[in-house]
Amino acid sequence: MTNLFSQRLKKHLSEMARYLRYVFNDHFVIALMFMVGGLGLGYSNGLKQLSVDVWWAPYTVVAVLTVILQLGRLATLMEDADVVFLLPREHSMHAYLTKSKTYSAVMAGLIQLLGWFILIPFVRVTNPISWPMLIGLLVIQLVLKYGLMEREVVLRYQYQHRLIRNGLIFKVILPVAIIALAYLVNVWLGLLLAIIFTVGMHAISYKRWQGVQIDWKRAIQLENNRMLGIYRFFNLFTNVPSITGSVKRRRYLDFVLARIQPTCANTYRYLFSRGILRGSEFSNLYLRLTLLGMALLIFIDQQWLVLALAVLFIYLIGFQLIPFYFHFDDNVFTHLYPVTEKQKIAGFNRTTTIALVATAILFSLTVLIARLDWQTAALSLVIELVEIFLLVRFYMPTRLRKK
Amino acid sequence: MRGDYVIMTDNKLLRNEVTILTLEISHLVGGYSQIPVLKDISFDVRDGELVGLIGLNGAGKSTTINHIIGLLTPQKGIIKINGVTIKDDNQSYKQQIAYIPEMPILYQELTLREHINLTIMAYGLDEKDAWQKADKLLKTFRLENKLDWFPANFSKGMKQKVMIVCAFVTDAPLMIIDEPFLGLDPLAVHDLLSLIEERKHEGASVLMSTHALDTAEKYCDRFVLLHDGQVKIEGSLAELQEALPGVGESLDDIYMSVTKAGQE
Structure with a gap:
């Protein structure tokens, strides 16, 4: 099963690489350089007008960290036919999902790292906190993201409690509370809560696997939606065969x-x-x-x-x-x-x-x-x-x- | 283009004494790659005849059809429609074919009305006459109030009916119908068969591939049984019965005995 995921991942990555070549064509790279340069210039100019006593700065940091936390989804790479062909191997799907979770968490972690990195200048200008605390914030971010990935795995199983399906609580309210506590009150307390959150998620996910079946339809649907989003993006630059585009009467x-x-x-x-x-x-x-x-x-x-x-x-x-x-x-x-x-x-x-x-x-x-x-x-x-x-x-x- | 067609009918009149062949396939070797799927196939469809093309999955029915409609180029052999090959005159060759594919194929951006218009334009038909025909067909298949629908809103059966309507709007002398009964409701199957019958009486020829043997037995004038890329046997039911005595009366029996013999 872990082999299957590795195989699929290899295929997936080579497909993505093929499309990325179309995205980073000459026209776009030049446009992108201008855009990044312009945004960077704007950002650094904006920072010059800020100081420690800007009241909204800490809330902005919390909000931005929460938004960044939403980026990166669980890539299960499941396919339509899996419900037929992998059904008999359902019990060993756990190993498959664990691998997919690890991969997705690493990718999402890189995004968190990038977001955190971009945010550093803003934090340093508006709030003179020490580097260990900044690192602590990053760790909290990574731990929370891992916990959310565990939740994504749980959502691929049947019979989950209604509560865990509630995205508002798990993806927004709890993370906001933990990040706010960490940034505004005490980083280490926040880190402790984040670890508790993630360990809890892990325990639920582990129990799911032992107790209930995979929700194949939903898991495949979620993965198809994810791929559709990616293909839509690539479709802006080149023709993607699986995207036929929609038709409007007009x-x-x-x-x-x-x-x-x-x-x-x-x-x-x-x-x-x-x-x-x-x-x-x-x-x-x-x-x-x-x-x-x-x-x-x-x-x-x-x-x-x-x-x-x-x-x-x-x-x-x-x-x-x-x-x-x-x-x-x-x-x-x-x-x-x-x-x-x-x-x-x-x-x-x-x-x-x-x-x-x-x-x-x-x-x-x-x-x-x-x-x-x-x-x-x-x-x-x-x-x-x-x-x-x-x-x-x-x-x-x-x-x-x-x- | 209409001019070409008139000349062709004249040609047919000249050759009236001989048996008239609408579709003539001789020694066709072909397929999708270098390895041929079809190994030296010859058969013909005469004027006003419904010929059933039968065979197992993978016997070469669709490949044969793809060769006839010009999607594939023969490696060897000749396909003629009323004496014209695709090489002689691509346009007048294609003018003579109406095709109903196995899976309905429609333009996502066009409404039903526009599909019919496009067919009329492509075949250079007279707009008024063709629409008169179309209206009748649409009524038969209960599509007359769906003229402004997009294909996305049609069910599989409805799409199949759209294909039938578009094919029968043309006055093509050769109709190629690939497995037409799948997904059609019984009433539509009945209507399609009587349409084919009607078109036959007007002198058109029909080549139909199908697995529905009992329907084929009732309606087809002749049968071509393909097996493993070869024509195993060909002829009317009586001729088949005569050629294979003792295997049974029905087309089903004959089909079974021939394919089983082929497998051994």
Whole structure:
């Protein structure tokens, strides 16, 4: 059983590594560096205005520590089929869950460590406590997190007492009380309570294993939810096969669709336009980049930078829309329709052109309103339109045929 | 594209004296990888005929169908629909096929109405005629008040019915139906069979893969029994009975004896 977990963990980690490579692509790393730099600068500037006598500082520390404590979930890596295939081995699932708990606690512990580390400057400025006490706070944080992991294990078993299911008490009220006691009154007393909390949790978890069955459905459901969250995050950067995205009717956009004539040549325009407007996958991407571009355009002064940024964002959006061409390929019928690939490319180009022109118009309107300068607005519109023409006419067709 | 279709019908008229073959498969070798699943398969479906494609799981039924609809390229052999191969003219080859897959496949972003519209557009059908047909079909399958629903809200059976409606809206001369009865309620099974019957009388040909042997026995004109990637036996029920005397009268008996013999 412990072997099974190790195997799954290995598979899981290599999958995560694969997706992380997409997350930390060049664009994003640069953006991230700016973001971290900006936030760091803001943080250190903010600290300069604080002093020991700020009354709200201790409460903030307690609140932040409690929030950090919520981060990191139990990764059981259970799969749908487990309820059938592992059911006969239920008793030895304890070893499996113990391993998963250890792994999850280490990961969550690293998050606690990072959070604590970021918080140190704030604590040092507002409350001159000694280093041993600071270390004590970290230990409390780690012990509590371990206790919460034990509780997560308990929740994977049936027949638990109603009380232990209460997240408010166990995840918020008790931790807040212990952390507040530690920070405001006495660190060592807090540590003692945290240890009692965690030992208690461990005892309950141990008893669970000996007495009752695993709640398979719930355990698998919880794990699926966790994975869904992770996949959703990765899906912002790349296509995740298990995430199909949701579909919304968006009736108010029907006027755009009504303009498409129902002829054979328009088959793919009909399909692509609906896919992009109603499917969350590409409409979200498009909206995010368009809004981000508009927001940046508001805050930029230099004319050349405005133009460069508009061009960059049009390119980014166009580039990100390319995979949409293959969006319907796993539907057999797109291969069966007596429609040529040329018509498919034409339909796709038409759809992306309209989407990009809409962005271009929004960008120049933003420039016009933010700068009250019609010359720059007009210039950016012209440049963007030329760019769209080049993109759709020359760049995209080569990219679409490549696959 | 409609022009092509008219010419094709003319062709058929010219060859009227000979037996008319809608679908002609000769010496097909193929599969998903280098190792062929189908080993030299030949059979045909004549005009106005319902042919049942039967065989065990993994016998090669779906592989055969995937070759016919052009998802797979044959390693050897030729598939012709009304004399056209996919290489000759991809568009007019596909124009002639309507397909109902085993598992319903729908566009998540399109409503039922838009699925029908898309089919009409893709096959270049006349909008008014096609919608008239569609309305009738929708009524038959009790979907007429669900035109604005998304696939996510349909049950498995309803999705299957949507596939049937979309396939029968086209006037394709060859219908490929893969295991159609799973998940359909008895009334819908009945309606589907009478639709097929009707389409046959209009001259269309149907190739249907199925495990429902008693239904197949009642409705199919001929049978092709696949086993381990080969055509074990082919013909009408009478012909099968004649070829295998003493194993029993029903298709079920014949099927059992052939597959068991194949396993030994």
